[in-house]
Amino acid sequence: MSQVIAIVGANIAGASAAEGLRNRGFDGRIVLIGDESWRPYERPPLSKDALRSGEAAAPRYLHDETFYDQQKIELRLGSRVEKIDRSRGVLVMNDGDEVAASQVLLCTGTRARKLSVPGADLDGIHYLRTHDDALQLAKRLSPSARVVIIGMGVIGAEVAASAVGLGCSVTAIEPADVLMERAVGRFAGAWLAQEHIRRGTSLRLQTGVGRFIGHAGRLLAVETSRGERIEADVAVIGVGVVPADELARDAGLRVENGIVIDAAGRSSCPEILAAGDVASQCNFFGEQVRMETYTNAYEQAVAAAATMVGEPAGYSGVPYAWSDQFDVNIQIAGRTRQDADMTVRGDPASGGFSVLYQRAGVLEGIVAINRPRDISGGKRLISQRWGGPAEILADTATDLRKLKQ
Ligand SMILES: Cc1cc2nc3c(=O)[nH]c(=O)nc-3n(C[C@H](O)[C@H](O)[C@H](O)COP(=O)(O)OP(=O)(O)OC[C@H]3O[C@@H](n4cnc5c(N)ncnc54)[C@H](O)[C@@H]3O)c2cc1C
Structure with a gap:
């Protein structure tokens, strides 16, 4: 054969x-x-x-x-x-x-991980993984829709931003106290939480879902773990x-x-x-x-x-991902461990900044918010296991793309 x-x-x-x-x-x-x-x-x-x-x-x-x-x-x-x-x-x-x-x-x-709380099978509750899921959800996101997002990880946060952009009334529930912590770390996650609030998302942090309330099989409201009832036409579950x-x-x-x-x-x-x-x-x-x-x-x-084909080359690249929410571009390279030393480059209040993570001086991660130019340089430095003083990284006059060991 x-x-x-x-x-x-x-x-x-x-x-x-x-x-x-x-x-x-x-x-x-x-x-x-x-x-x-x-x-x-x-x-x-x-x-x-x-x-x-x-x-x-x-x-x-x-x-x-x-x-x-x-x-x-x-x-x-x-x-x-x-x-x-x-x-x-x-x-x-x-x-x-x-x-x-x-x-x-x-x-x-x-x-998509399914949420097993009472009422989770009501009409109006959506997950988003496939194009067919997106077709179903897009039909429901009319400007008058009251949308509840369950879980503000990457998918939840992106859907929240899109729904706000469409004129929906959006409430988001997130068990952690920042957004997308696993992907972007705590600093950028806290900044993103504020950004979502500023753009119109009503955010409930440190809150989970108690149950979904419906009538005749149709979603009416979400009851949070704190007992609050949020009226809803649509709920989008993004829990991993x-x-x-x-x-x-x-x-x-x-x-x-x-x-x-x-x-x-x-x-x-x-x-x-x-x-x-x-x-x-x-x-x-x-x-x-x-x-x-x-x-x-x-x-x-x-x-x-x-x-x-018999030519194993191996692959162990530096992790990289991106996300777009509103007009905010987020790019992440490497890792953002909590026990790392953190340096902020640029002014978060300006809407464009990067967060860099070093351990024992070695650069391990970068999260660039509206600073795409930092990411290519940052990714290269991580792959080279660049080590050096944090002040160099913090100085926005330093072009990370040109930085050498
Ligand atoms: C809404 C959404 C937004 C995203 N945005 C970003 C982003 O901005 N940036 C980023 O870096 N990543 C993003 N991602 C993640 C990225 O899309 C995934 O990492 C990528 O799709 C993984 O590709 P894959 O081929 O491994 O798996 P998948 O894309 O999941 O494809 C697997 C396929 O296998 C099929 N399959 C499973 N079992 C069988 C079987 N037994 N027989 C036949 N077929 C089978 C599945 O139906 C599916 O079609 C996003 C993902 C989603 C869902």
Whole structure:
């Protein structure tokens, strides 16, 4: 049998891996299998432009329609892989069909974590992960809508900003005392909380959800953990995601909060690899982590493609992500540990500043708010494990892109 590579999960990681295989001259068969009905598309716009423009009719595709034929990538949409039969080397599909493969790449991503409080299945309660979710939500975000956001992590905060922009009346509930703490750290998270309030979001910090109140199956209000009743037409739950790792688990692969892979992308079974949101890998800082970012999905997938053609290069990039809320651009590189020394560069009151994190003088992280130029330099310095005085970083006359060790 000529080489057959089956990729499960047809989105950012899956499509990038398929493209990467062809770019590296792989001339065997590539089968790209996805259970959504859309060909691979960008998720980041779903909480931003797609909601704001109110016309989420078609997703922003990664490639045009002809790409897959031209590249001889067999794209099977609306198809679900139910099982990996390792003993026979086949994938078993939901329609009973089987795909024999010499190597398998799992790019199955994540699913929205469901909230289990009373009333969580009422009509009017939404999650946002897929384009179909965005279509449903966009229909509900009319200017008169009263919207309650549950969880002000990245997705919740982006939806809140989009809904405010659409003229909705937005209340947001967040158990922590700052926003997006995991992604941006406490300083920028506190600044963002103020920014959301300034732009019109009514924010309840250190507050959870008690229950959803409805009538005839339809959402009427959200009752917070503090007993407050907030009238609502729409609630959007953004309380994180869970890895779609059941295929790997059933196949007996090592799974610990995602499919554990080595530096080359291989799972505990070398013929099965994983990439993207579902994969857990040792990162630049030597931490075993599962990242939930676009850049990681792309870069891990390209690295897995290299491994599958026998040219393992490894990947342990500096973590990077971005978010856009209102007209605020947020970019994050590295990590923002609480035990690190923090330096603020620029004036937060001006709306443009960066926060830099050093441990023992070594730069480990940067969060740039409306300062995109800081991020490319900052990311390079982190990758070089730059060490130096905080004063240099704080001085806005220093161009981080030109800074040397
Ligand atoms: C609303 C939203 C906004 C975002 N914004 C940003 C942003 O601004 N910046 C940023 O860095 N990141 C952002 N992200 C995160 C980024 O989109 C993800 O990191 C990225 O989509 C991960 O790609 P992936 O291919 O690993 O997984 P996914 O995109 O989740 O794709 C996995 C695919 O596999 C399919 N699948 C699962 N199981 C099976 C099976 N058994 N058979 C067949 N198919 C299967 C799934 O249905 C899905 O289509 C955002 C995510 C969302 C949801």
